[in-house]
């Protein structure tokens with residue numbers, strides 16, 4: 498069995514923001530997996546992937562990871578490497594899990610990183626992480642981004658899934674809206690032109 502707690506404790510020590518972000522992404526992903534009627538095995542695969550999706554940031558210098566203002570292009574290139582570092586940090590782990598974690602920043606239109614994969618070549622689990630990761634980044638306190646409301650974030654993700662911007666899986670964005678609205682949230686509708 499993999500020592501997930503150990504790696505989470507390292508992440509918590511390295512950067513509390515990334516740690517709490519990972520926990521929230523795991524929570525959203527779990528709710529989506531439940532709604533997708535995943536088996537316990539599929540759910541734990543999804544939750545472990547979500548908890549450790551940013552584990553590669555252990556190798557990113559604090560001067561970049563905790564920089565209070567906007568990153569330079571060079572620094573952004575550096576931070577993108579966290580998707581590759583996971584294979585070094587979790588070496589010998591299940592290759593399917595490493596593949597999902599390594600591709601959580603890929604986008605359906607091929608504009609993501611690190612491999613510029615597109616469409617069905619991106620694992621479905623990674624497509625879920627792409628939605629939950631981006632949603633949390635938009636709605637939580639990131640230094641260099643304006644915090645969006647729940648509604649703004651869902652609209653933005655929907656708009657990035659339609660109208661020629663095929664970044665996210667539209668159905669998964671709708672599913673996130675559906676599962677979040679059960680927590681006293683009013684479900685919103687998307688009117689695409």
Ligand SMILES: [Fe+2]
Nearest residue numbers: 550551601602
């Ligand atoms: Fe990431």
